[in-house]
Every structure is written in structure tokens, then in C-alpha cells.
Amino acid sequence: MNSADAQAEMCALPPEDAFMSALENIEQPGRLYLGRELDGGKTGRVFLLPARELTTHAAIIGMTGSGKTGLGIALLEEIALAKIPAIVIDPKGDMANLLLSFPELSPAEFAPWIDADAAARRNLSVQELAAETAGQWQKGLATWGQDGARIRRLRENADFAVFTPGTTAGRPVSVLDSMDAPDPDTVADRDTLSGLVNAAVSSLLSLVGIEADPIKSREHVLLATIVLHFWTKGEAPSLATLIAAVAQPPFAQVGVFPVDSFYPENRRMELAMRLNTLVASPAFQGWTTGEALNIQNLLGSGRPRVSIFSLAHLSDAERMFFVTLLLGRLIGWMRRQEGSSELRALLYMDEIFGYFPPNSNPPAKAAMLLLLKQARAFGLGVALATQNPVDLDYKGMANIGSWFVGRLQTRQDQERVLSGMGGEAAGNREQLRTLLAGLEKRCFLLCSAHRQAPLLFQTRWTLSYLKGPVTLAELAKLQAGATQRPAAVSASAADAAPGFSAERPLVAGGVTQYFVPSPVSGANQHYRATVLGLARVRHADARRGIDQTTTVQLQAPMPAAGAAVSWEQARPFAVTPELLTTSAPAALFGALPADMSLQKTFDAEKKRLAEHLYRSGALPLFTVRALNLESAPGESEAAFRERLGAALAAKKDEAMAALRASYDKKQQQLQTKLQKAEAKLDKEKIDVRTRGLDTVIAVGSAIVGAFLGRKGSALGKSTQGMRSAGHLMKERQDVQAAQDEVSRIAAELAALQAEAQGKMQELLASLDPAAAALESISVAPRKSDIFDVRVCLLWEPVLDFADPPKPA
Ligand SMILES: Nc1ncnc2c1ncn2[C@@H]1O[C@H](COP(=O)(O)OP(=O)(O)OP(=O)(O)O)[C@@H](O)[C@H]1O
Ligand SMILES: [Mg+2]
Structure with a gap:
């Protein structure tokens, strides 16, 4: 028998009745019903994969249309039926089909998801195509020993959620707080740590459109140093914290360089602004609202959950950003779990093209390699699907225990996958290669470290309606129908x-x-x-x-x-x-x-x-120039006036004494003068009295003598008398003059006293602190x-x- 014949025989479907009798065994604890074995049509056994085998990870490889997604969906359905949670990364949008499971298998359930164009192309109404599809699913499931009850159980055993990171159009997920610190073990493991740091930083930079080299680019090195700074302290910086740290790094040096010479502040601000603009943009709202990217919650608390991240609507950079973040989080979660040999959770990624290539290092690669290396110890299985074995890094391939290989077209792909499998494909390599070239759709060759020989099987019919890619609008519809908690807004x-x-x-x-x-x-x-x-x-x-x-x-x-x-x-x-x-x-x-x-x-x-x-x-100051008194720096006007009062009080006595002294002298002089004038007046008055008597006698005798005939003498006497009267007149004038002098001096004295009084009043007034006229002056600072x-x-x-x- 040539190899083509052998292959044809191996792929031949077993007799219907043989398989049907085996179907009662599909529900077995810890085993996942993936299809039926194709062993040359001999036994028709159901193919049950021990769930535990997935802890050593699986790769699903096959050309387009070979049924990889169908196998992935079946795998996840089985996982959910077994109450094991899963995280699904869905770059193409097919995995949301997991939410399209209809227990009644009725046309009405299918109708909303029927493509109107597809119906029109076949000249059918949507209802007609819905009925046809419902019938197809009923029949398909029945052939594989499944029914609505199994679908119901699937829905009962687990929750299914589709998240749409980066947009609120579907079910958003908040990643703003997602720079989670790895566990202390990872922090201690320098290689792993730097891989994770670089992954986080590259993805962040790619989001702002900076293609940065982890070693050569300053922005990358700075951001990595910042992330490392927080992570080694066990802190989980938010993007806001990171941006603030770019502007003001929490350390003085980057390597041997001072921060400012390594990356000057104005350039750091530019970067911070760029990141900030991104974070502040309305478009980034989609990244900051919704359920937190918390792995434990995503895996379900109480009930297992299958959390699907639909990324078809994102740009390549955004997808890379999100996948890197998610893997980083998963690593953080994983490292906090206790060791387990049982499958605790599954990470499934439906298309890995671009994320883990052998020849370059996109941000997500380091995280995925780390997961492949370490996850098995924690019971976290990873299953990755891809069309092309070239999409997977060699180191990653070496850590994959199970290979589900579907039809591969080129010899190169066939060779490559066989060499990637290593020991698993040892021996009959040429035969396997021929087999891979001719595999039917939905037929896979399982080469596994857990089994001695490769196993050929056909995937079972999926419980979920394989509608194909689910659009964002349809996700919104799904979202609206689902009962869910309101988005966790802080x-x-x-x-x-x-x-x-x-x-x-x-x-x-x-x-x-x-x-x-x-x-x-x-x-x-x-x-x-x-x-x-x-x-x-x-x-x-x-x-x-x-x-x-x-x-x-x-x-x-x-x-x-x-x-x-x-x-x-x-x-x-x-x-x-x-x-x-x-x-x-x-x-x-x-x-x-x-x-x-x-x-x-x-x-x-x-x-x-x-x-x-x-x-x-x-510096404002007050002065009373008259007193040559100035305020001290900082002295208030009131305080200065008080001090002024005291100074004036002291001044008053002195001034009054001086004033008095000056007037006393003048006054004494005037008084002396006055006394003299009075004395003179007194003397003049006495003179007048004496002379007045003599004159009276003389004048009297002269007049009497003239009457008595004593002519000559009488006349002489009378002339003498007259002369005496003239003297009297003079004396009387002297008195008057003395009198005037006294009065003048007395007036002068009075005026002096009044003046003194006035001066004293004036002095007192001038010395009243409340009334003192303050002048403002100031001491200005020099520029220096x-x-x-x-x-x-x-x-x-x-x-x-x-x-x-x-x-x-
Ligand atoms: N297990 C299954 N049950 C029912 N139908 C299936 C199953 N697997 C595949 N199909 C059908 O085959 C079609 C193609 O399969 P599938 O989408 O899984 O291919 P693929 O390998 O993922 O292709 P691509 O690489 O283009 O994503 C599906 O749209 C579906 O109609
Ligand atoms: Mg696919």
C-alpha cells in the first residue's frame, strides 16, 4: 500500500453505527470531547483529550479553512463544560461565536445572527436561512451525540463575556491601571523582568506611534527605567503616574548619566505631553472605562468565566499594546497561584500572526515566551492557533507539548512544523508529511508528548453557531442582550x-x-x-x-x-x-x-x-523729620506712633523748660524795667506834690501884694510865683511820662506772657503723637x-x- 492509500484509509470516516455506539462515553470527568478518532475506520472511537494535557500547551496549525477556529471553539466549550475558566484573545473576531449558543436550536434564536446578504445571495429570506441553519445545527450536533441539553449545560456551567478593549461601543475594559508589578520572584529574575518591562514599554510607545528600540532609544530606556523603578518597589504605576514620572523622574540617574543630560527636561515634557495627549483624548476613553483588567475577575469569581477579548476593531499598534498588557497581567496573576498539575485555566489565542515571530521582538513576544516557559507549573494552559508555523518563534515551539496539525499546503510548512515538533514527530517523518498534505477540513493530526503515536481525529460539531466574524455593532447587540454589571466607573x-x-x-x-x-x-x-x-x-x-x-x-x-x-x-x-x-x-x-x-x-x-x-x-518706613525719628523695618504705624508718644513725652518736659527759661529772662528784664519805671513814677509824683505847695504860696503872696500896693515887689513876687507854676506844669508832665512808661512796660510784659502761653500751647500741640504728621519713606531692594x-x-x-x- 502506497502512502497515499495509507493516508486515505486513515482519514476514512468510521462506520456510522460504530461511532454512534461510542457516543455515550462523551461525558467523562477531566476529559474534553473534541471529536472522533480516524484510525482507518476501524473503531470509530470518540476522541477525548485529558484536560490536564493542555497544561503543556497546544498549538493548532493549519491552512485557512482547515477548521482551526472550529477546533478552538470546541476546545473552549469543553473547557467551559468542565467548569474551567479561560481567557481568549481574538484578533479576527470569530471567537465571539462562543456566545451564539442556542439551547432550543430554533430558527428564532438563529435569525438575529443570520447574514441578510448571504440569504439574499441564495434567494432566501432571513427566516428561511435561519430555519435552514437551525436544522443544520440540530442535525450536525445530533450526528456527534450532542443536543440542546448539552448547550444548556454549557451556558449553566460558565459565563461568557466578550470585551472590546479600546472602545465603549462593545463592552469596554479599563487598562489605565494596568502596569501591574510582577511578583517578587519575577522581579528577582532579571531576564524575565527586563523582558516584561520592555514589553510594557514598547507597547505603550507603539500606542503613541513611537517605534522604539529597547536598547538605543532614549524614550524607551527612560520609560523602562521608570517602570522598573516602580516594579522593583512592588508598585503598580498607572499610566498617569508613568507620565508624571516621565516629566519628573523619581530618580536622578539613568545608568551613569544624570537624568537631565540623558534626556533633557524639555524633551521629556514633549514625550510626557504626547503620552498625556493620548491618555486625555476622547479616543482613549475606551481604554479607561469599563471593567478592570483583573485576571481573577476575568476568570470569574464563583462561576467560571470565558472572557473573550475581541480585537478586530483595533489598529495593529493598539492590538499589540493590549495583548502585551493582558499577557503581562496574566503572568502577574499566574505567579501568585500555587503550583498545580491540573488545568486551572486556559489562555487561547485564535491568531498569533505578528505577535511571536522568530526573527523580531514585538512587545508581546517576551511575555508569551515567558508564559510558555512557566505557565504549566501553575496549571495555566496556553493554546495558540495559526495558519503558518513560521509565525511561531522556535523557543516558543520548544515549549509546546501538543500539536494539532491540520492541512498544510506547502512542503516548507509541513517540514517546518515537523521539525518544530521535534521528538513528537520522530520516526515516520515522511509519512506524516504526506499525511499533512492531504488532510481534509476539520481533520487534525495530534502529535503530543503525552502519547506515543500521532493521532488523527476529526473535530466534533460545535455547540456554538459558527457565524464567522462578529462585528462591533453585533457585539454591542450581544452586549445589550447580556445581563451584566454596570461598567465599574470609579x-x-x-x-x-x-x-x-x-x-x-x-x-x-x-x-x-x-x-x-x-x-x-x-x-x-x-x-x-x-x-x-x-x-x-x-x-x-x-x-x-x-x-x-x-x-x-x-x-x-x-x-x-x-x-x-x-x-x-x-x-x-x-x-x-x-x-x-x-x-x-x-x-x-x-x-x-x-x-x-x-x-x-x-x-x-x-x-x-x-x-x-x-x-x-x-520696605515702607515712617519718619517724623522734626524729631528725626524713623520707624524700624516692619514696625506698624500704630506701633511707631506709640514709640513716638514716649519720645514726645520725654521731649515735652525738656522743651517746656527751655521755652519757659527763654521767657523767664525776658520777663524778668521787663519786670525790672517796670519796677524802675514805677519807682520813677513815684518820685515824679512826690516832686509834683512838693513843688505844687510852693507854687501855691508864691502865687498867692504875689496876688495879695499887688492888691496891697506893693507894686514893684508885688509884681516881682508875682512873676516869681508865675514862674513856679510853670515848673509845676513841667513836673506834672514828667509824672505823666513816667506813668506812660510804666503802662508801656506792663503791656509789654503782658504781651510777653501771652506769647509764652501761646508758644507753650503750640509746643504741646506739636508734641501730641496722635496728631504728629508722619512722612512715608522706603528702602527699595536692589535687583540683586x-x-x-x-x-x-x-x-x-x-x-x-x-x-x-x-x-x-
Ligand atoms: N467543528 C466544527 N463544527 C462545525 N463547523 C465547522 C467546524 N469547524 C469548522 N467548521 C466550518 O468550517 C469553516 C472554516 O473553519 P474555521 O473557521 O475553523 O477555519 P480556520 O482554520 O480557522 O480558518 P482561518 O485560518 O481562515 O481562520 C467554518 O466557518 C465552519 O463553517
Ligand atoms: Mg480561524
């Missing part, structure tokens, strides 16, 4: 006021951010940013004996977009920044004007603040006297968000 984000978000705006690394502790407790505290200006200002004036340096703290409101900070509006900020924290509280943060996240804005504001302080930072200038962000809790307190 509570805080839901409570955010407009313009606030749980993600703090990204700010340049060089900008310090302070947070004012909130005086109120409770979650969802809203924080808004203000600008804090800090500086030291020296005021020196040798003549005044002033030399002092003060710390200036000014809080300015956040400027409008595009505007500069108004330092004129800033108010003194009392709290020393050292007492504030620079680590952000869990809160909701207000948006920032775009400029206020840039280093260059803060650099410019530093200059503007220094300029403002130069112009307005003069303004130093240590810093401009920071100051986040303060917004307290007026709460309901205003009700009046009593």
Missing part, C-alpha cells in the same frame, strides 16, 4: 464637578506642587490650583542701619488661559511650604490652563515675580537683593462646593 470620577477629574493634570517635572490639607474630611474633595510665588528679599540701608532679609510668600489666582499670573492681585500666603505636602491626596483636581503645565511658563513667571518684587517690594525666587503650584481644597451652611 466613584470619585462620577461625583466630580464639571472641570474636575480624579486624574491630576500633568505638569512639568520641574514645577513643585504643594497641597493644602483639607479641613473637611470625606472622599471626593475638590482641589483647585493657584500659583504660589516664593522669594527672599534683602533690604539694606547702611545709613539707616538696616540690613534684613525677609521671605515673601504670595498666592495668586490661576490666570485665564493664555494670560500671565497677576502678581499684583496676589495675597500673602501664611503657611510655610515646608508644612505642606507635595504628595497629592486622593481627590478630584481642577483642570489647568494649558500653559500652566509647562516649565517655560513657570520660568517666565519666576522672572515676572522677581520684577514685581523689585518694583513693589520696597531678590533671590531664591520660586513659582509653584498650590493646590487648595475648594470648600464652597458643599451646600452653604444653613442660617441658624
Whole structure:
């Protein structure tokens, strides 16, 4: 018998009745019903694969249409029936067919999934084609000993969910928190760790369109150093944390280089901005909403779950990003499991083309190689399907225990898969090669480390309706029909006021951010940013004996977009920044004007603040020039007036005494003068009295003598008398003059006293501190006297968000 004959005989279907009698054995614990053996038509045995064999991983290889997806679906159905959970990566969109299982097998169940075009092409209505398809499935299942009851059991034993990463159109999955740290063992294993770090970083960079070389590219090395920094601390940085760390790395050096010379800040900001733009874009919403990418939850809690990630709608870069993240997470989960020889969970990937090629290192490759190497110890099986054996890296092939090989067209593919299988295909290699070339659709040759000889089998009919690729719109329909929990949106984000978000705006690394502790407790505290200006200002004036340096703290409101900070509006900020924290509280943060996240804005504001302080930072002083008294730096007007009062009080006594002394002398002089004048007046008065008597006598005798005839003498006497009267007149004038003198001096004295009184009043008034006229002077700083200038962000809790307190 030639080899073609031999092959034809091997592929021949066994007699119907022989197989039918074997069907009662399809339900066996720990065994997966995949089809029936084709052993030259002799026995027609059902093919049951021990589930445990999958822990050494499986590859399903065959040309297009050979039935790989059909086999994968059957495999997953069996896994689910056995209550083993699975994660399915579905780049082409076929695997959502697992959700199309209809226990009644009725046309009505099929109808919504019937392709109207396909019906039209065959001149059938959708209903007609639905009825035909339902009949086809009933018959197909029956031939393989299956029925609606088995479908029902499938649905009872496990949940099926299809996720659509990157879009909310289907069922989104949140990956923003997905830079999960590997377990300590992996962290200790440097090779594995660097593989994972590179995978995470490459995928992230590919998402922003940067094709980075893990060794040569600075952005890659920087990001990898950051990821490593967090992972070695056992921390799981969110993308937001990573982006912030790009702007402000949490370490000083990259290798032997200082961070800033390795990757200057402005370029780091560019990268951070690019990543941030991605994260902030509405398109990225699809990556940040939905169920968390938590492997344990994806595998189901309580009930096993088959979580299918449909990736057909994504770009190549996005798919790579997601697959890498998912594999990284899976590794993290795996390493936390206890060892197991039983199959605990299955990872199935329906098309691996592009993810694990032998000749290049796409981000997902390292993670997959690690899984293939280590997963078996934890009971995690990996099954990978591909059209072409060239799609799988040699190292990966070496870790695959079971090969399900379908029809392969080219000799090269046949050779390659046989050499990849190694020991499994040893011996009758040529015969196997011929066999592979002629395999029918849905026929597979299983070469396995677990069995001595290769086994040929035909896949069973799938319980699920193999509709083909399910579109995003159809997934949305599936999603709408499925009962599911609402997407897990973080509570805080839901409570955010407009313009606030749980993600703090990204700010340049060089900008310090302070947070004012909130005086109120409770979650969802809203924080808004203000600008804090800090500086030291020296005021020196040798003549005044002033030399002092003060710390200036000014809080300015956040400027409008595009505007500069108004330092004129800033108010003194009392709290020393050292007492504030620079680590952000869990809160909701207000948006920032775009400029206020840039280093260059803060650099410019530093200059503007220094300029403002130069112009307005003069040290104000008061002076009372008359007293040659000046206030001390920082002395308030009231304090200065008080000090002035004391000085004036001391001054008053002295001034009054001086004033009095000066008047006393003048007064004494005038009094002496007055006494003299009075004395003179007295003397003149006495003179007048004496002379007045003599004159009366003389004048009297002269007049009497004239009457008595004593002519001559009488006349002489009378002339003498007359002369005496003239003297009297004169004396009387002297008295008057003396009298006038006394009066004049007395008046002068009175005026002097009044003047003294007035002067004293004036002096007292001038010495009243409350009324003293203060003059303002100032000591201006020189430009060089303004130093240590810093401009920071100051986040303060917004307290007026709460309901205003009700009046009593
Ligand atoms: N187990 C099965 N039960 C019922 N129908 C099947 C089964 N396997 C395959 N088919 C049918 O064969 C068609 C092609 O098979 P399948 O999609 O599995 O090929 P494939 O190897 O995955 O092809 P590709 O490489 O193009 O993805 C399916 O659309 C389905 O109609
Ligand atoms: Mg396929």
C-alpha cells in the first residue's frame, strides 16, 4: 500500500453505527470531547483529550479553512463544560461565536445572527436561512451525540463575556491601571523582568506611534527605567503616574548619566505631553472605562468565566499594546497561584500572526515566551492557533507539548512544523508529511508528548453557531442582550464637578506642587490650583542701619488661559511650604490652563515675580523729620506712633523748660524795667506834690501884694510865683511820662506772657503723637537683593462646593 492509500484509509470516516455506539462515553470527568478518532475506520472511537494535557500547551496549525477556529471553539466549550475558566484573545473576531449558543436550536434564536446578504445571495429570506441553519445545527450536533441539553449545560456551567478593549461601543475594559508589578520572584529574575518591562514599554510607545528600540532609544530606556523603578518597589504605576514620572523622574540617574543630560527636561515634557495627549483624548476613553483588567475577575469569581477579548476593531499598534498588557497581567496573576498539575485555566489565542515571530521582538513576544516557559507549573494552559508555523518563534515551539496539525499546503510548512515538533514527530517523518498534505477540513493530526503515536481525529460539531466574524455593532447587540454589571466607573470620577477629574493634570517635572490639607474630611474633595510665588528679599540701608532679609510668600489666582499670573492681585500666603505636602491626596483636581503645565511658563513667571518684587517690594518706613525719628523695618504705624508718644513725652518736659527759661529772662528784664519805671513814677509824683505847695504860696503872696500896693515887689513876687507854676506844669508832665512808661512796660510784659502761653500751647500741640504728621519713606531692594525666587503650584481644597451652611 502506497502512502497515499495509507493516508486515505486513515482519514476514512468510521462506520456510522460504530461511532454512534461510542457516543455515550462523551461525558467523562477531566476529559474534553473534541471529536472522533480516524484510525482507518476501524473503531470509530470518540476522541477525548485529558484536560490536564493542555497544561503543556497546544498549538493548532493549519491552512485557512482547515477548521482551526472550529477546533478552538470546541476546545473552549469543553473547557467551559468542565467548569474551567479561560481567557481568549481574538484578533479576527470569530471567537465571539462562543456566545451564539442556542439551547432550543430554533430558527428564532438563529435569525438575529443570520447574514441578510448571504440569504439574499441564495434567494432566501432571513427566516428561511435561519430555519435552514437551525436544522443544520440540530442535525450536525445530533450526528456527534450532542443536543440542546448539552448547550444548556454549557451556558449553566460558565459565563461568557466578550470585551472590546479600546472602545465603549462593545463592552469596554479599563487598562489605565494596568502596569501591574510582577511578583517578587519575577522581579528577582532579571531576564524575565527586563523582558516584561520592555514589553510594557514598547507597547505603550507603539500606542503613541513611537517605534522604539529597547536598547538605543532614549524614550524607551527612560520609560523602562521608570517602570522598573516602580516594579522593583512592588508598585503598580498607572499610566498617569508613568507620565508624571516621565516629566519628573523619581530618580536622578539613568545608568551613569544624570537624568537631565540623558534626556533633557524639555524633551521629556514633549514625550510626557504626547503620552498625556493620548491618555486625555476622547479616543482613549475606551481604554479607561469599563471593567478592570483583573485576571481573577476575568476568570470569574464563583462561576467560571470565558472572557473573550475581541480585537478586530483595533489598529495593529493598539492590538499589540493590549495583548502585551493582558499577557503581562496574566503572568502577574499566574505567579501568585500555587503550583498545580491540573488545568486551572486556559489562555487561547485564535491568531498569533505578528505577535511571536522568530526573527523580531514585538512587545508581546517576551511575555508569551515567558508564559510558555512557566505557565504549566501553575496549571495555566496556553493554546495558540495559526495558519503558518513560521509565525511561531522556535523557543516558543520548544515549549509546546501538543500539536494539532491540520492541512498544510506547502512542503516548507509541513517540514517546518515537523521539525518544530521535534521528538513528537520522530520516526515516520515522511509519512506524516504526506499525511499533512492531504488532510481534509476539520481533520487534525495530534502529535503530543503525552502519547506515543500521532493521532488523527476529526473535530466534533460545535455547540456554538459558527457565524464567522462578529462585528462591533453585533457585539454591542450581544452586549445589550447580556445581563451584566454596570461598567465599574470609579466613584470619585462620577461625583466630580464639571472641570474636575480624579486624574491630576500633568505638569512639568520641574514645577513643585504643594497641597493644602483639607479641613473637611470625606472622599471626593475638590482641589483647585493657584500659583504660589516664593522669594527672599534683602533690604539694606547702611545709613539707616538696616540690613534684613525677609521671605515673601504670595498666592495668586490661576490666570485665564493664555494670560500671565497677576502678581499684583496676589495675597500673602501664611503657611510655610515646608508644612505642606507635595504628595497629592486622593481627590478630584481642577483642570489647568494649558500653559500652566509647562516649565517655560513657570520660568517666565519666576522672572515676572522677581520684577514685581523689585518694583513693589520696597520696605515702607515712617519718619517724623522734626524729631528725626524713623520707624524700624516692619514696625506698624500704630506701633511707631506709640514709640513716638514716649519720645514726645520725654521731649515735652525738656522743651517746656527751655521755652519757659527763654521767657523767664525776658520777663524778668521787663519786670525790672517796670519796677524802675514805677519807682520813677513815684518820685515824679512826690516832686509834683512838693513843688505844687510852693507854687501855691508864691502865687498867692504875689496876688495879695499887688492888691496891697506893693507894686514893684508885688509884681516881682508875682512873676516869681508865675514862674513856679510853670515848673509845676513841667513836673506834672514828667509824672505823666513816667506813668506812660510804666503802662508801656506792663503791656509789654503782658504781651510777653501771652506769647509764652501761646508758644507753650503750640509746643504741646506739636508734641501730641496722635496728631504728629508722619512722612512715608522706603528702602527699595536692589535687583540683586531678590533671590531664591520660586513659582509653584498650590493646590487648595475648594470648600464652597458643599451646600452653604444653613442660617441658624
Ligand atoms: N467543528 C466544527 N463544527 C462545525 N463547523 C465547522 C467546524 N469547524 C469548522 N467548521 C466550518 O468550517 C469553516 C472554516 O473553519 P474555521 O473557521 O475553523 O477555519 P480556520 O482554520 O480557522 O480558518 P482561518 O485560518 O481562515 O481562520 C467554518 O466557518 C465552519 O463553517
Ligand atoms: Mg480561524
